[in-house]
Amino acid sequence: MPEVIFPLDSSKKFEDQEKVGHNRWHPEIPPVATVKPGDSFRVHCREWFDGAIVNDDSADDILNAPLKTVHKLSGPFRVEGAKPGDLLIVDILDVGPIPGEDSGPLAGQGWGYTGIFAKRNGGGFLTDQFPGAYKAIWDFRGQIATSRHVPGVSFAGLIHPGLMGTAPSAELLATWNRREQALIDTDPNRVPPLALPPEPEFAVLGSLPESEYARVAGEAARTAPPRENGGNQDIKNLSKGTRVFYPVFVDGANLSLGDLHFSQGDGEITFCGAIEMGGFIDLHVDLIKDGMSTYGVSENAIFLPGTVDPRFSEWIAFSGTSVTLDGEQRYLDSHLSYQRACLHAIDYLTKFGYSPEQAYLILGAAPIEGRLSGVVDIPNACATVYIPTSIFDFDVRPSASGPAQIDPGPGAPHSAG
Amino acid sequence: MPEVIFPLDSSKKFEDQEKVGHNRWHPEIPPVATVKPGDSFRVHCREWFDGAIVNDDSADDILNAPLKTVHKLSGPFRVEGAKPGDLLIVDILDVGPIPGEDSGPLAGQGWGYTGIFAKRNGGGFLTDQFPGAYKAIWDFRGQIATSRHVPGVSFAGLIHPGLMGTAPSAELLATWNRREQALIDTDPNRVPPLALPPEPEFAVLGSLPESEYARVAGEAARTAPPRENGGNQDIKNLSKGTRVFYPVFVDGANLSLGDLHFSQGDGEITFCGAIEMGGFIDLHVDLIKDGMSTYGVSENAIFLPGTVDPRFSEWIAFSGTSVTLDGEQRYLDSHLSYQRACLHAIDYLTKFGYSPEQAYLILGAAPIEGRLSGVVDIPNACATVYIPTSIFDFDVRPSASGPAQIDPGPGAPHSAG
Amino acid sequence: MPEVIFPLDSSKKFEDQEKVGHNRWHPEIPPVATVKPGDSFRVHCREWFDGAIVNDDSADDILNAPLKTVHKLSGPFRVEGAKPGDLLIVDILDVGPIPGEDSGPLAGQGWGYTGIFAKRNGGGFLTDQFPGAYKAIWDFRGQIATSRHVPGVSFAGLIHPGLMGTAPSAELLATWNRREQALIDTDPNRVPPLALPPEPEFAVLGSLPESEYARVAGEAARTAPPRENGGNQDIKNLSKGTRVFYPVFVDGANLSLGDLHFSQGDGEITFCGAIEMGGFIDLHVDLIKDGMSTYGVSENAIFLPGTVDPRFSEWIAFSGTSVTLDGEQRYLDSHLSYQRACLHAIDYLTKFGYSPEQAYLILGAAPIEGRLSGVVDIPNACATVYIPTSIFDFDVRPSASGPAQIDPGPGAPHSAG
């Protein structure tokens, strides 16, 4: 086990730890630790809501999830010798739930959760169809997840960090703030909002001096979106064995990460759609000097995915096109196409006895694949969603004998607010 | 070999064959043949432009590709006993280039082509960056494709039909025409157009009586977009061994298909982005009576993909977010995110010596995977594109020693018009 | 389709064809055709018994299978410029049943067979437990095989040539005859025999001049065993896309091949254990000059397996050790261990309703994997056999609810003689 350079004590809040991380992006947040190219090290990660979501059968906590407090990030970690223009190589050596703690009140202690956010609290991919708040608790047994709220499915976790990235430069941060505010300004009162501006309330900025706090908190970017620095990419395939290359924008690179997922489907469609948890991650870092221009990687992350994630050979797939549920034709809108594909999958699963919310939660949490199948056939983009058939305890394929019927049990906890 | 119920003679034009197919969707196009549930049969398919694109080193044919003439479809095939409300099960038993003809003037005779369409002729996924016309010819050796226009890559074909579907009902057709015209009406003079309205010119309607031709040609839907009946889904994974379930909208189902691809990347991003070819397909059909309501599959196709397509264990992946090249922030636009991911991949490949067009053609034709990685992290959707590393003759991974340099050769033929 | 350089007419016997192949190994058998390095070409192959095994419900033909007549090989094909010491590169571009003939009396015309040979006619891997003759007929639908004699299983064929190799030199042939006769001499009257000596009766030697026939037929090696030249290796993974490297022992290499299998389990354990058929194979050849010494490949074939064979993610596996059924401990005998693993698998499958013979036939024909798991743990070698679970129509895994029961039907035809 590599040295723990960012420890977390599960009995304490994120802000009360020996080393305090952050929940905003800003170049001035001081590094909590320094590593050298070639180093391996372990980092603890807190689940993104720092314990606000609990292991029970109510969705009230999801309904009132404190979005201004997220994401609880570990870091920044300074990499010696990293300069703007370099590529930072990050190898994910290992990643998992909180080691040595398989029960307790904190997600990652043997369990995790998936939430459907209420529309008034951010919503999810299908918020128009699912405006309420729902929750599912998943139990871990080794690498297998099952849920008392979603019977009939079990699967090996495709464990990964939802969020990892380097610090933005001041210039890059300014670009983010400018372009996101411009978007917000097009419909400032929208529910849910179009984007999230800097929010000083609940900002955690590591060991930033008190004197700088107000200014920096007023500038620092929210962590929800992925951006040029990687960030909250929610790429389920950043699993163990993956090598990621990040652009470096500030001296030392200042790598931060968090938002661990025990599993997630492509898209993380219920918003809090992965199986959220705290845990640990072991990393190895290195540099390609001047790699940004050498490889043309200057405003995105690239990666070589690992080869030990769960393997499936059989799938059932659903297609969708860019026509709204109301029958309106949209022009090559893959986002909409994927929504329609997911809704078709949900409709299908309900025929086996699932509630629509249970089906939606499965799509959020299980290792489904979302594909951009056709993007040029005007006016309809075609997206597809692939569900591994072996995650179900029953035969999920269509046949002349009709769908098997599961016992959906009490269902996913719901809170209408 | 199952019985050939739709033969094509490679020496004759599509309209001059013994049995004539069609290139529009309409419920009244008469079936060319009838099959029974449980039957297996072979169908020949003509490449979508019926020979207009030739095996040479010019892109003039791509520049002037006659879009009103596409797609040349085999069918309709009437399935005895199929009624609206049923699900039609189609097993793809086999699919390949024109059997017994490995050289000749027709795509599918041992070769195929990938085109980048000019912006004024429909464009492609990245038409703003690639407004001109380009072409690559691919040679087949067994299941392996290589191209004199794109050196350094070779891969096993993921052979599939780009287009397959059932006939729409009159009501469904009317819905299509209504909603697509409404979209066109929002910007009727756009280049390229938002959608393609019915086009009597060059309409081929099988054995429809002369007396009905004008009316039906004026109503019949163009075949470019995928719709509720399946259609031009361009799903690369509809490969050998796949079972597809289509909704049935008319008595007899009236299945049609065509647009065979020797290979394609997710999205078919260059528009004519697959390796286009004619060939054969062997199908087996069956029915699930009343399956549309039983399984909730009423306005989309679902499928169980085959298990004999090419297998890769190592990939290089690129992410993109929904910020335009001009720096404008868009709201959760996965279509844009995938464009950016593809552009990042193209930039990367140019560092190895490829021209941007060669890189673009690789993404269109090779079995890349396009994924919807994050769709809820406002305001940025995250899409990723995965390229199998083993398709390259050289090591395509980033390293401290910098990119290997290929000899790009004369490059992809270009026609500026 | 590459040029057919060795055509077969399904209505004629192997010896009555336009070009006549051979069924023995000898350096003096004249080439039937010459190809050049870089050439692609098609070869037809006759099933190994040339039609003696028929599509019916009796095993009399298996009981009396004419072993002296096999294998019916296509070739030899001379490769221009090949010299002893070179490596011959053979790419398997495509391979399949008889094209364009999906019904008829010849295996490969839409069907194939698996036989359990009677002990007095050669036996199989488990001949002490299965001394009688049995047969199963398999029907092909696309790449899928099913059998009326073995219900409840279906699988995609892992199509491959059971036999391919270069001609031996006179010296190598002499070595074979010497060492095999020495083995036979240790127990000359054994049933089944230890090895098969040269057998002039039924020898087919292509276009060898009459004057040489008697001498050559008396020297020529039987084709049953694999040897330094490749030969009857029965490696199921020599599927489409595979590249094989053979040592060259005579000028021109003189490549021959045959014994096509629609599918086979590792070991081909029922002797005639694959799904036997005739068909076609498309090859591409090239040379590595002096490759035998350069790569140390002088008395075996090496290969790069293809990547489009059927893919499975879930298996049930059985182990065996080198203790005989009578309880005798043998020393590190992996052959025995694999027998015991297969017998354990057969016992297990009978609990689901299969007859032992049906289970045995499944292991012969389906794409099972046989592994040498432990070979050093004195005195017990450990071998394992892996069966893909998805080939069964039912859940084949052990559970508290006990095994599902299939209807075994009339079972596999049996002939006691």
Place this chain on the structure above:
Amino acid sequence: MPEVIFPLDSSKKFEDQEKVGHNRWHPEIPPVATVKPGDSFRVHCREWFDGAIVNDDSADDILNAPLKTVHKLSGPFRVEGAKPGDLLIVDILDVGPIPGEDSGPLAGQGWGYTGIFAKRNGGGFLTDQFPGAYKAIWDFRGQIATSRHVPGVSFAGLIHPGLMGTAPSAELLATWNRREQALIDTDPNRVPPLALPPEPEFAVLGSLPESEYARVAGEAARTAPPRENGGNQDIKNLSKGTRVFYPVFVDGANLSLGDLHFSQGDGEITFCGAIEMGGFIDLHVDLIKDGMSTYGVSENAIFLPGTVDPRFSEWIAFSGTSVTLDGEQRYLDSHLSYQRACLHAIDYLTKFGYSPEQAYLILGAAPIEGRLSGVVDIPNACATVYIPTSIFDFDVRPSASGPAQIDPGPGAPHSAG
């Protein structure tokens, strides 16, 4: 993390731990802990030689490895309610090196070793060709192993327990002793021996009362061979996620396990051929009452392998037949065939610059696959060995340009004794 029911302190010898395991099989060895069906629990495992092999550049420790002291097993674990005739279900939830200790003197503390045993100390699969002692030290970085003694290779570990099994009944133990002694008696002075009889010296028997020690130590079976109870099967695919079913021979089942491997090739051919280490394993147990007769599983283990082991799509494979190096023909000897296949692979790898011992160590430690390809083609069995090409830093495939040359470095430490 499940509760640790068998802890090990890395600073103490195996016999000095709080709970003491065992290194012989006997029904009377008392359970160290009791679990219930449905329980999950963690077990620590000591590497098989309890620290006798060290992390240095000498093979003296391998030369003198104390074989009478192995294997250091954790257990026995009594399962409440288990009765003879039941099947014990064991789920491998997780398995890995010593948690929290990534450096130190004990294999499993961030490193492991592979040894080639000297012929006079047991030898290995190819001991006639490799009679001396050799060693390679492997370093772990996450799930990746590399070795300073074997440059140019790195691979993800296929981590698994080499040994797991239930206690034999008195009757079964007597059977083992009887049949193994009978084998020894056929050549009692052979070097290496044919089998290992009970050996009181260095027997560790847990908490067995002193009064019974001498008798039990004189009866207890050695742990080297796999037998009816599972035992030292060295099946590399018993990786995380695997479910194993063991016959139960005594009340409580009395499960024991150990001999963890960070990786291993099929066969574990160098004898100490895996990457040996200590570590932890998390298990979940359950029962199928009377499962032995229900499923016909009475003298072997069966298993459903996990789906998260390392995945490869490209391999280079070598075949071998049952002819000895001296040219003697053996009858269908798959063991010999695999030896010849491995020797061919070793010859091949030396052409790239490896010493034969380095190549042999790669085959022992890397996730190679050993297959029984043909077992009926008298007189030659055909075995094949598949090596994943991506484990090499260079292109290991044959080509016209000849083999790349690695720098083999100082090579594998050797001790001739």
